[in-house]
Structures are given as C-alpha cells and as structure tokens.
Amino acid sequence: MKRKICLILAIIMILSTLTSYAFARELDEEKFESDVEFMQDVIKFVLQDYQYEVDQDDIINGLYVGFFNVLDEYSVYYTPEEYQSLIDNTAGEFTGIGVQIIDSEGQVTVLTPLADSPAIKAGIEPGDIIKYVDGLDITGMTIGEASAIIKGPEGTTVKIGVIRDGKNLNFDVIRNKIVTSTVEGKILENNIGYLKITEFANNTVELAKKELDVFDESNIKDIVIDLRNNGGGTLKAAIDMLNLFVTEGPVVYVDYATGEEYVYSSNLKQQKYDIAVLINGGSASATEIFAGAVKYKNEGVIVGTKSFGKGIVQSLYRLKNGSGVKFTTAEYFSIDKTPVHKIGITPHIVVENPKIDTSKYPEFSKEQKPNLGDVSLDVLSAEMILQTLGYDVNEPDGVYDNTSFEQVKNFQDDNNLSAYGTIDIATQNKLYSELLEYANSSMEDIQLEKAIEQLLNN
DSSP states (O other): OOOOOOHHHHHHHHHHHTTTSOOSSOOOHHHHHHHHHHHHHHHHHHHHHOSSOOOHHHHHHHHHHHHHHTSOTTOEEEOHHHHHHHHHHHTTEEEEOOEEEEEETTEEEEEEEOTTOHHHHHTOOTTOEEEEETTEEOTTOOHHHHHHHHOOSTTOEEEEEEEETTEEEEEEEEOEEEEOOOEEEEEEGGGEEEEEEOOBOTTHHHHHHHHHHHHHHTTOOEEEEEOTTOOOBOHHHHHHHHHHHSBSEEEEEEEETTSOEEEEEEOBSSOOSEEEEEEOTTOOTHHHHHHHHHHHTTSSEEEESOOOOOOEEEEEEEOTTSOEEEEEEEEEEEGGGEEOTTTOOOOSEEOOOOOOOOTTSOOOOSSOOOOTTOBSHHHHHHHHHHHHTTOOOOSOOSBOOHHHHHHHHHHHHHTTSOOSSOOOHHHHHHHHHHHHHHHHHHSOOHHHHHHHHHHHHO
C-alpha cells in the first residue's frame, strides 16, 4: 500500500537541522508556506494515481537530491550511507580507485585523481567525465551514488568509461586500498628540497613542518612545492601553510553568503625559503588559494599548467537522521581581490609534461584467455608489454610460443598471480597496469626540471 508523504514535515526536518546557520536572504514566509502546501498536494496526487509501488525513503531522498540539484555542482545531499562513506574517506583510508569527483551539470566529473592511485596509473585525468561504471550509465547520479558504485572490494577490477575531449575512452582499473598520506618530502640534487602535498588536510601543516625540519638540518633554502593534482582541502590548512612560506599581509578574501567578508593573512615576517610551486589542471580550491598568494605577492615562481578554477567554499552539515548536506557558502578571492572561480591560476611559466602513448599496444579483448599455441592480438599485446617491461621474449608476433609462455609464467609469479601461463583476464589487467606504471616512471618530468632550473638561476 502506498504511503503518503508529508512534505511539510520533511522540509521542517532539514530546516530545523540548520537553525544555527543564519539565513543570508530574507525568507518570504507567506510564499514559502503556499509553495510547501502546493508541493504537498502535488505529491499526494502523484502517489494516489501512480501505477507502481514507491518507497517513502526514496521519495524523501529524491526530494532532497532535487533540492540540492538546483544549486551549484558542488552542493550535494548525502543519504546516511553516503554520508558515512564520506566521513570514512576523510579518515585517511578507503578502498577504491582514488579519484575526487564532482557533479558538473549532471555529469560525474573527475576533479583530480589521487597521487599514486589506481586511477592515475590507469590514465584517468582531471576533467574526465565518468559516463559508465561496469557498463552502467551513471549520468545524473549523485556523487554519493556514483562513489558507492565505483568502490568495491580490494583487488577487484572495475571498468570505467569516460568522455575526454568528446572521445569515449575505457579503463580497466584494479581497486586498491587508498591511504591518503598528504605530504612527501625528499632532497634532490643540488641541495633542493622537494615537498609534494596531495591534499590540504587537518594534519598537512604538521607533516610539512616535520619535512622542513629535515630540510633545515641540511641547510636547504630552495624548495619545490608540488601541488599537481591536489584537489584542495580545508581553508585553514591552506592559510596555515602560507604562513610557512609567504610574508605577512592578506593572502585570501572570503565573501560569505551572510554578507560578511573575512580577510585571512600571513604573519610570516621574512621568507626563509625560495620556492617554486608546481600546479596543473587537477590543482583546485585550497591549492589555488596557496598558489594565488604565491603568484600575486611575487614570492615564488609558479610552473606547470593552469589550475582547475574552483574558487568557492563548501560547508558540511550532518542532519538529524544521519544523512548530510554539503553546499556552497562562500566565494574566495586571491590577493587584491583577484577572482579565481572558473578562471584558475595561470603559471608564470606554462609547460606541459609529455603524455603517455600506449596506442601502439593492441587493446586486450578481455574476452579470450590465450594459451600455448594460440595466435591473436591478445598474445601480441602481451608479448609487446613483456618486452617493454624487460622480459626475455622473442620478437612479438602474436604467436604464443614456448618462450612467451615461460615469460608469462614468470610475470605472473612476479606479480602474485597464478603462474600457470594462461593469459587470463587478471593477467591482462596486470600487464596493462604495469605498462602504465612503467611509462609513468620513465617519462621525463619537464615541469619539475623547469622549477629546479628557476631556483638554481634565482
């Protein structure tokens, strides 16, 4: 039997949860009550005459999702399960492919793949529109719904179909445990420090200070700060980080929906380090606060490609029933009120890194499992990849001979697979992921080289 919905109670629940938030705009009470009454009548009418059974929870969730869909692409409603998943992710560990995604006009879009994640190794890039997950069209899904489908048990494979520059691309990505360590430090040649920051999290500044202590012990004065594919984080972490590198004065202006403007400043009296900052299209939000302050205060050189252009701030609220909402509450501006949203930060030195070319390797069919004596493009691809990875095979010809058979077994044994020689789907996936990892590690990092060059010539 169909259950009736009391829309008024639903809306009162969400509004009462947010009573602590001051409304920036005056609410037309009379119109609001009239609108709510009208919507209640419409829902009752539909439920009474709709042919099929409908779940009340689905209706309520649909109501909230629709409510937030009329806002910008960063404003989201989370069911209790989705909200808990979000909180678990921020705890620093989860199982998935390692991408930050947003809703862009109804499309699930990659904001940035996480560093060293299965997604980045597979070749997924910032701006990719995720269209299919294991053949299911996810267009129109909420970010929470899409995340739940993309995630899965560790070691399983998920087929991700994306649209990039109008082209359809498919990636087979092996899910893995994603541990979000936000800071990596090391000392490069010529006594240059390298600080890679993957996210501005609550503990990022503390971790960065530990790396700087190591640099100080070696009397390092030149530092490359790598913010490529850093999708952002908290405003506070970005401000605290700027206090380590940029001198005193305003570093960001935040205009809230309430009409208030907060000006955040650095209190650093004198720069201790000369810095070069690396950014790209996956650098967004809090990352752009940091890069913008460095650029517009002329206290470092920015190298790479233009950043994403996300200059707005979201606040996260937990609702009474365990669900949650995240919506835009402010816009920020860089030095001298320079806008960032949908504009981004253009580097002082624009330089592209070369992209991986895997087009010469035939794609695995993922349908056949070649064995000794078979002849196919799958065998040819396996032979070519094995040769590239340094395995001693004969000249690739697509014929699965004894030499290739033995090397496939060696590869399987090296990668904890069943070493029985059949080029099964798991082996095909692993061959391709190892090829991408090899290509990534062997590609020249021109952006980093240019940043180092700037520091040495300063």
